[in-house]
Amino acid sequence: MREVDLSRPPHSVPLATSLGGLESAPAPPPRGPLARAGVHALALLTVAVTLGYLGWRLAFTINWAGWWLSVPLFVLEAHLGLRMIVTIVELWDTDTVDPPEPLSPLAPPGLKVAVLIATYDEGPEVLLPTVTAALGLGPEHETWILDDGHRPQVRAMAAALGAHYLTRPDNTHAKAGNINHALGVIDADLVAILDADHVPEPDFLTHTLGYFEDPTVALVQTPQEFYNRDSFIHSGGDGFHEEQFFHRVIMPGKNRCNAAFWCGTNAVLRVAALNYVGGVSTSTITEDMHTTLRLHKAGWRTVHHNEVLARGLAPRNFAEFQTQRWRWGAGAMQSVAMENPLVSSGLTPGQRIMYLGSALSWFDSWRTLGFHILPALVLLTGVSPLTVPFGQLLATLAVVHLLHMSTSRVMSRGRLRLRSTLLFEVLKMPANISSSLIYLRPRKLSFQVTPKGRTGSGRKRHSVPMVIKALIVGDVVAWAWATATMAGLTPITYPGPVPALAGVAWLLVNLTFLALAAERIHDSAFGSERRAGHRVALEVPARLAWTDGHAGGGHNVSVTVADVSLAGAGLVAAPSSPLPGVGSEVILTVFLGPVPVTLRGILRKDAEGRAPGERSLGVEFSSGQWRDLSRLANALFRAGLTSSLVPVAA
Numbered sequence: 001m002r003e004v005d006l007s008r009p010p011h012s013v014p015l016a017t018s019l020g021g022l023e024s025a026p027a028p029p030p031r032g033p034l035a036r037a038g039v040h041a042l043a044l045l046t047v048a049v050t051l052g053y054l055g056w057r058l059a060f061t062i063n064w065a066g067w068w069l070s071v072p073l074f075v076l077e078a079h080l081g082l083r084m085i086v087t088i089v090e091l092w093d094t095d096t097v098d099p100p101e102p103l104s105p106l107a108p109p110g111l112k113v114a115v116l117i118a119t120y121d122e123g124p125e126v127l128l129p130t131v132t133a134a135l136g137l138g139p140e141h142e143t144w145i146l147d148d149g150h151r152p153q154v155r156a157m158a159a160a161l162g163a164h165y166l167t168r169p170d171n172t173h174a175k176a177g178n179i180n181h182a183l184g185v186i187d188a189d190l191v192a193i194l195d196a197d198h199v200p201e202p203d204f205l206t207h208t209l210g211y212f213e214d215p216t217v218a219l220v221q222t223p224q225e226f227y228n229r230d231s232f233i234h235s236g237g238d239g240f241h242e243e244q245f246f247h248r249v250i251m252p253g254k255n256r257c258n259a260a261f262w263c264g265t266n267a268v269l270r271v272a273a274l275n276y277v278g279g280v281s282t283s284t285i286t287e288d289m290h291t292t293l294r295l296h297k298a299g300w301r302t303v304h305h306n307e308v309l310a311r312g313l314a315p316r317n318f319a320e321f322q323t324q325r326w327r328w329g330a331g332a333m334q335s336v337a338m339e340n341p342l343v344s345s346g347l348t349p350g351q352r353i354m355y356l357g358s359a360l361s362w363f364d365s366w367r368t369l370g371f372h373i374l375p376a377l378v379l380l381t382g383v384s385p386l387t388v389p390f391g392q393l394l395a396t397l398a399v400v401h402l403l404h405m406s407t408s409r410v411m412s413r414g415r416l417r418l419r420s421t422l423l424f425e426v427l428k429m430p431a432n433i434s435s436s437l438i439y440l441r442p443r444k445l446s447f448q449v450t451p452k453g454r455t456g457s458g459r460k461r462h463s464v465p466m467v468i469k470a471l472i473v474g475d476v477v478a479w480a481w482a483t484a485t486m487a488g489l490t491p492i493t494y495p496g497p498v499p500a501l502a503g504v505a506w507l508l509v510n511l512t513f514l515a516l517a518a519e520r521i522h523d524s525a526f527g528s529e530r531r532a533g534h535r536v537a538l539e540v541p542a543r544l545a546w547t548d549g550h551a552g553g554g555h556n557v558s559v560t561v562a563d564v565s566l567a568g569a570g571l572v573a574a575p576s577s578p579l580p581g582v583g584s585e586v587i588l589t590v591f592l593g594p595v596p597v598t599l600r601g602i603l604r605k606d607a608e609g610r611a612p613g614e615r616s617l618g619v620e621f622s623s624g625q626w627r628d629l630s631r632l633a634n635a636l637f638r639a640g641l642t643s644s645l646v647p648v649a650a
Contacts (some may be wrong), residue, residue, distance in 0.1 A: 002140075006481040010257025039410055041090045046407040050081045051399050061393070066383040069374065073385045075639060076370045082405055083364065090253035091411040108213050113141040113205065114188035118178050120148045120171075122196040124157060125566040126313070128626070129199045129633040131163055132193075136634065137205050144186060146178045152622070160626035175264075176280040176287035183279060188271060195265035197274070198312035201639050208268045211303050218273030218300035219292065221248035222266045222309045231314035232321045232526050235420050242312060242424045245415050251304045257350030259360075260304035261292035265312065273300050293339055293355070297346035317526040318462045322431045325497050329435030337439050363433035368425045372471050372514070375506040376478035382492035390499045397457045426517040428467040464518045471519065475511040479504065530555070535565040536636055542571065543589040544617075546580040546603075555580075559617065561590055564636070566629050568601065571617040572609055577619070582606050588619055593635040599628050 032037065052340035057077065063070045090423060115134045119127055127145070134143045144164040147154045148171045158165035168181045179193065190212060194200060208220045224247050226234070234243040253403075254260045262269070264287075274280060274291070277298055279349060281290040292302060315321040341355035342348055378385065408416050483503050484490050486497065494500035520526065538561065557577045563570040569588060580586060582603055589598045605618030621629065 012454075017444075022369065040092070042403075042407055042410060043092070046403045047085050047088060049400060049403055050084055054078055054081050056396070061386045061388045063383075063385055063387045066385055069377060069381075069383055069385040072370060072591060073374055075192065076367050077372075079360070079363065079367050081287060083357075083360055084361075085351060086360065087250075088407065089353055091251055091359055092253070093256050104126045108209075111212065112187060112208065113139070113190045113192070114186050114202075115141055115143045115192045115194060115205075116146055116179060116182055116186075117144065117194050118146045118148070118155065118175050119196040124153060124514040124629075127154065127196045128157060128566055128629055129637050130194055130196055131161055132630045133199045133201075134194060134635045134636060135161060135163060137200060137202065137336040139205065141192075141205065142186065146182050146183060148174070148178050157626045158625065161630055173282040174285075176282045178284070179287075180279045183274065184613055190270055193262075193265060194310065195312060198224075198310045200266075200310040201308070204266075204309040205268070206259035207307060208305055211305070212268075212270060214228065214301065215321045216301045216333040217303055218295045219260075219262055219268045220268045221251070221260055221263055221302065222305050222307060224250070224263060224266055225308045225311045226314035227311045228316065228391065230525070231316050231394075232318060232520070233314050233424075235423075240417065240420070242420060243314075243547075245412060246419075248306065249415050251414050252306045254354045255302075255304035255306075256346065257354050258301055259296065259351045259354035260302045261497060262288040262302075264288040266310040267580055270300075273298075276300075278539075284331045284334035285327055285616065286335060289332060289358075290335040290338075293335055293341065296318075296351055297339070318427070318521040321427070322465075325428055325431040326435045329432050331437060331439045332358065332362055335645055362432055362436050364425065365429040366436065368429050369433065369467070369471075372426075372510045373474070375503050375510065376474050379478045379485075379500070379503050379507065382494055384495055384499070387566045390496070390502065393501070414554065418502075422513050423516055423520070426468065426513050427520065428469050433467070461522050461524055464521050468514055468518055472514045475507050475514065478507055479511070482507075535563040535570070536591075541591045542569075544571065544573070544579075545589070546584055547586045548580075553638050559593075562616075563589065564592075564632070566621070566633055568604070568618060568620040571619065573615045573617055575613050575615055577615070579603075579606060580616070586619060590632070592632070595631070597628060597632045597635060599625055599632065 010563050014310075054077065057074055057355075062074060102267075107405055115137065117127070117130055117134060131145060137143075142164060143162075144166055145154060145158050147165065147167050150167050155165045157163075164186075166182055166185060168178070171177065173180070179191075183191070190209065192200075192205060192208075204222075208222065211217050211220045224243060226241060228234075229239055231241065234240065235242070251260050251263075267288075273295055277291065278296040281287045281294060284290045295302065314326055336355075336359045341352055341359070346356070374385070405418065441592065468500075481490065482500060485492055485494060485501055494503075540561045542561045543556050544559050545554065547554045553577060557573060557579065559571045559573045559577070561569055562572050569590070582605065584603050585600060586601055586603050588601055589596050600620065600622045601619040603617065604620045605616065607616050608614075609616040
């Protein structure tokens with residue numbers, strides 16, 4: 001163990017220049033006129049080739065004798081082509097991720113600002129960093145905790161920190177009802193909406209309020225980013241996650257057509273605009289998108305400010321991921337069924353196209369399901385869905401898909417990754433297929449909160465959905481059948497060995513991504529979260545003090561913090577250090593930042609450390625230390641450490 005010298009002034013954690021990952025990477029430089037013309041030419045070529053390919057497929061390749069395979073395959077390809085064309089329209093001018101400059105760093109004169117933090121069952125360790133950061137924002141504003149959980153400890157937290165606390169008699173309409181109730185109580189012209197886990201950066205308000213100098217602006221939305229980089233949706237070690245393409249590329253594209261929509265958190269809204277459309281929508285379970293649709297129909301402007309100004313907790317396991325995606329999809333289907341953007345009055349043509357793209361995206365999983373089923377059916381039946389020579393088909397497909405991938409890569413500025421995209425197409429499939437059916441039978445749905453904080457007492461593995469299991473079994477059976485058929489052991493025959501091998505190759509690619517999806521779902525690393533707080537792994541000096549109950553019986557020992565959260569800390573002590581017994585009350589002083597943070601707690605663990613000659617200690621912080629915990633939260637989040645605020649092993 002490294003000795004800590006407390007005779008000298010304690011050092012602080014070095015400030016990080018960025019939180020790491022793609023979300024903090026420098027924006028790609030704007031393209032020159034010639035490069036922009038080249039990208040647009042490539043996009044137009046892709047549109048032309050896509051339409052030409054679909055026309056050729058329909059006119060010359062359909063095997064009408066096997067229409068039950070041929071027609072579904074063409075429909076799937078047509079959906080893929082339409083989605084590609086709509087995406088090209090969305091990304092036409094997303095040349096750079098630089099956000100537009102707000103008109104002023106302050107709110108327009110005379111407009112009052114309030115920050116609203118809606119919460120239901122998130123624990124204090126999740127909520128407190130958000131409240132602390134919100135209270136520290138400039139310019140002058142009020143911070144309100146809207147607690148639908150009716151919790152005395154949250155009320156006490158608000159009182160101790162100086163935030164306003166608001167609850168209501170019932171929880172009608174969930175989050176939407178919570179916000180609407182607050183709008184009838186508070187005195188504000190602009191409201192910043194934060195989910196309980198989304199911690200705002202110091203510039204959150206100063207970089208967004210200036211847009212409201214334009215009296216037609218109803219909403220300013222910023223991207224969603226996440227500090228738990230070991231979440232279910234993250235992949236790789238550079239902070240990349242599955243939602244970045246939407247928030248950093250698709251949303252700026254929608255912004256060009258005044259079609260960016262509210263994503264529930266990290267946004268500022270004009271109260272007068274909300275009142276104009278009857279408040280936050282309570283008709284669907286995605287109040288954010290539906291409210292934005294009503295704002296656009298009424299002629300209000302929305303802005304997507306493409307700069308990360310808040311970070312929250314991404315889904316940590318498949319159950320949370322599926323709950324969240326199902327709610328988003330079902331709410332989107334409710335909105336489309338209730339107010340079809342293609343025919344609703346008040347929308348511009350550009351807005352209609354952008355909403356069409358959002359609606360079509362929820363049906364992508366049906367296409368994914370079809371592309372997984374078809375090769376197995378072809379191999380099991382021996383029926384070919386096409387009537388053209390295999391070589392001609394292969395060459396045509398190669399050209400079309402190469403154009404699609406190249407155009408997507410160029411227009412997304414590197415924020416679209418093929419392997420991750422294909423994997424998450426499988427992972428999203430169960431929730432998206434189920435939620436998309438809401439469009440066919442719209443009905444009243446209950447709002448489901450995505451769990452945050454502790455979700456179990458142990459690392460419980462999640463089960464693989466039946467649809468993925470069935471596809472895996474079907475692919476294995478089809479693979480075995482194809483092998484037997486090519487050996488002459490079944491009553492069917494294939495048109496030739498090359499098409500048969502191509503079908504097997506397609507099936508094996510599908511099987512690979514199904515297996516990767518099943519492995520990710522069942523991985524113990526994405527099991528139930530047993531910790532109440534998310535811990536930062538770091539190494540800073542600390543002092544552990546306690547008393548034995550006698551006069552002059554105070555003791556203290558130098559230790560090193562190994563990890564810390566708002567619920568407790570893991571410590572490392574030398575083997576010769578005198579220590580209190582497990583269960584003793586202790587006082588821990590952590591030298592994190594320029595001012596030490598002192599917290600009371602209980603020693604819960606004293607065990608042999610991982611390295612020889614070390615003792616591993618665990619301290620659970622006592623409840624009610626709101627101001628001290630707030631100082632700790634502020635030090636952790638403001639010191640540029642949120643990218644490493646992740647759970648660690650016990």
